[in-house]
Amino acid sequence: MSACIVLPQGSKISPGIVGAWVKGGYPQRGWVRKMQVITVANLKGGVGKTATTHALGVVLAQHLGRRVLLVDVDPQASLSSACGIEHADESSLAEVLGGETWGQLPLSDVIRQIEPNLAVAPASPRLAAIEQSLKTRIRREMVLKDALTTVSGDRSRARRGEIGDAQYDIVLIDTPPSFGLLTVNALVAADGVLVPCRPEIMSLRSLRIFMRRLEDVLPFHPRLKILGVLPTFFDRRFTHHQSMLHMMRTAGYPILPVTIGRSVRVAEAAEVGQSVVSYAPDNERTLEYMVLGSIVDAWLQDQARSPQAQASFSTARWAKVERGTP
Ligand SMILES: Nc1ncnc2c1ncn2[C@@H]1O[C@H](COP(=O)(O)OP(=O)(O)OP(=O)(O)O)[C@@H](O)[C@H]1O
Numbered sequence: 029m030s031a032c033i034v035l036p037q038g039s040k041i042s043p044g045i046v047g048a049w050v051k052g053g054y055p056q057r058g059w060v061r062k063m064q065v066i067t068v069a070n071l072k073g074g075v076g077k078t079a080t081t082h083a084l085g086v087v088l089a090q091h092l093g094r095r096v097l098l099v100d101v102d103p104q105a106s107l108s109s110a111c112g113i114e115h116a117d118e119s120s121l122a123e124v125l126g127g128e129t130w131g132q133l134p135l136s137d138v139i140r141q142i143e144p145n146l147a148v149a150p151a152s153p154r155l156a157a158i159e160q161s162l163k164t165r166i167r168r169e170m171v172l173k174d175a176l177t178t179v180s181g182d183r184s185r186a187r188r189g190e191i192g193d194a195q196y197d198i199v200l201i202d203t204p205p206s207f208g209l210l211t212v213n214a215l216v217a218a219d220g221v222l223v224p225c226r227p228e229i230m231s232l233r234s235l236r237i238f239m240r241r242l243e244d245v246l247p248f249h250p251r252l253k254i255l256g257v258l259p260t261f262f263d264r265r266f267t268h269h270q271s272m273l274h275m276m277r278t279a280g281y282p283i284l285p286v287t288i289g290r291s292v293r294v295a296e297a298a299e300v301g302q303s304v305v306s307y308a309p310d311n312e313r314t315l316e317y318m319v320l321g322s323i324v325d326a327w328l329q330d331q332a333r334s335p336q337a338q339a340s341f342s343t344a345r346w347a348k349v350e351r352g353t354p
């Protein structure tokens with residue numbers, strides 16, 4: 029199977045962008061199929077975290093054949109709702125994470141398969157209370173990571189170079205617009221962080237704070253990597269957006285080579301329990317999310333081949349850049 033996504037004819041996105049990131053097909057030999065985790069996060073609300081998590085999940089599942097688990101750790105439960113799950117009150121991530129002690133349900137009990145290759149662990153508003161009660165828990169930053177190990181397969185077999193038996197290839201975690209314990213848990217569980225950001229001055233300020241705060245996670249996860257910053261709601265006709273993007277690049281932020289524009293189809297899709305990728309397959313946002321899917325997939329393959337790669341994207345390295353001591 030090839031990792032390249034075939035873009036429809038007449039696409040305004042250069043397939044070269046995809047080709048530059050997707051180096052060859054899927055590795056066949058020596059590649060351990062272990063579950064990898066991407067957390068989509070930013071302090072700022074309304075930047076497209078949920079829309080991106082959903083669309084990316086659908087692209088990876090439907091177009092790249094990955095077995096994807098979406099995990100909603102946001103008490104607003106927007107991702108669950110966008111996936112058509114409205115009331116997961118008795119069987120949500122809250123019942124898995126618990127509070128001072130473990131919840132009553134294992135993760136696998138709350139996961140719902142919503143389409144082939146795509147499953148969701150839904151949120152409920154109770155997660156807000158869970159975040160408070162987690163504060164007194166031992167290993168409180170590791171609770172989600174520990175829960176995910178129950179579906180991540182046999183790591184010891186994977187280390188021996190055998191194919192692991194993970195139930196999912198990729199986990200995508202959607203987070204609330206805050207840096208509380210739920211977000212910290214999502215970051216500690218992650219191999220990489222994807223940071224959607226609007227090209228606006230207020231978003232840029234939040235981005236700076238968020239990137240600095242990633243340092244707080246390093247004691248629990250010294251090898252946390254930044255997959256990249258994803259410009260969202262981007263309109264290339266606006267010089268303001270162009271200059272914001274330039275400013276972010278000049279400041280050294282790892283900006284991904286794809287932007288997501290604005291379209292009312294994205295919001296319409298969420299209202300009917302779909303992602304824009306399924307709802308409007310020919311929409312330009314869908315094409316952009318397909319490019320993002322290829323980029324993320326290629327990044328994960330690079331990580332699987334050589335976990336030491338892309339050191340310049342590591343959070344530890346970023347912290348030095350921020351302090352002016354690269
Ligand atoms: N590319 C887009 N074009 C137009 N509307 C979008 C786009 N992406 C997201 N939206 C809409 O903007 C709103 C905010 O998006 P979304 O919920 O994904 O942001 P968020 O960062 O997850 O917000 P929160 O921090 O509150 O969880 C939603 O109504 C969503 O449908």
Ligand SMILES: [Mg+2]
Pocket residue numbers: 077078079102106107202203
């Ligand atoms: Mg959201």
